[in-house]
Amino acid sequence: MKKKYKERSARFRFWRNIAMFLPGVIVAFLIGFVGSDHPIEFQKLFDRDMLYIGSIILYLIIFGIASTYLFSSRQSYQMMEATEDEDEAYRYESQTRRIYDLATIFKGVMIVPYLLVIFFSCQKLIYEEKLTGILGKYTIPLTFLGLLLLTFGLEHQFRKTFKQIYGKAIPRNSSGAEVRELIMSMMDEAEKQICYEENFDIVFKLSNYVLPISLMAIFLVGITFQTDILLALVVVSLIYVYILVSQYKITKRYYKE
Structure with a gap:
């Protein structure tokens, strides 16, 4: 059930907006009044290797969550196919689509850590004269290739599951408008x-x-x-x-x- 909107008084809204705006004004005033002779570079607060490895770990975590939801949606679909009770089949169908939509959300979020991996990889290649690690200078290209293969592999599984659940395949190399029309038609x-x-x-x-x-x-x-x-x-x-x-x-x- 949708949450009921609660009407607020004009005085409440005024002081709420002041409370949201005031901290920014205070911080800006103090910084402008006091000044800073030593600029802080945010990225120097962290080790470059730690950011690079952390981005890879974050990608793998989100990849695992998306894969788990995708596998669960397939299991739910199989249970829907196996049952003979109409009410239970309807419940499984709703559950299947809900879990698949959650998997799709996490698949979309994967682009963020993937771009971070590329960004910090480029920084390591630019700022470090000699790359260290198990594979030396080939560590970063192979890591990038591995994550790319995982991404395309997961996308392939999503397409297969979509066709299994909805009975229609997402057209290859389709534009965003075409995908939108397909989803809206269902x-x-x-x-x-x-x-x-x-x-x-x-x-x-x-x-x-x-x-x-x-x-x-x-x-x-x-x-x-x-x-x-x-x-x-x-x-x-x-x-x-x-x-x-x-x-x-x-x-x-x-x-x-």
Whole structure:
């Protein structure tokens, strides 16, 4: 059941916004007033090897979670096929799709540690004159190749499971629009309605909370550590502007003549 919205008074909302905004103002004022003669480089607080190995471990953990959910969805599907009771079969079908969706979420999250592995690998290749390890200079390329094979192997298993569960195969080399149309064609009206509501909620929170707070946080980090934050500001700002500008399409469709 959806959580009921609780109306807040204007005074409560005012002091809540002040409480959210005030810490950033205080930190910015203190930094600007006191200053910093010794800029702090955030990455020097950590060992490069530790970041590299930690990214690999994080990737393997998320890979294991996604694989476990995928295997569980297959087991649930087999139990659905084996049962003869219609109510129990319906329950297993719902469970299968729910677990598969969770596996898909973790598969998407895998891109983050994978990119971190590439980033820290490039840093090790650039800043270290001689690479050490079991395989020496071949350690990083082989690690990258191994993670790449794991990623493609898991993607292949996801495609097989999708076809098994939904009875349709995801077209090879399909675009995002084609995948969207395929998935939407398999949804009923209730599922579409839930997706529309939740996606609206996500976009609303991104444009009103997540991205503005991220911009403020990036700005404060740049002042505190005296680092170049231009690229981060540009990327987050472009996403923020894109979401806001895309609202024009909604307005145009609603008020079209």
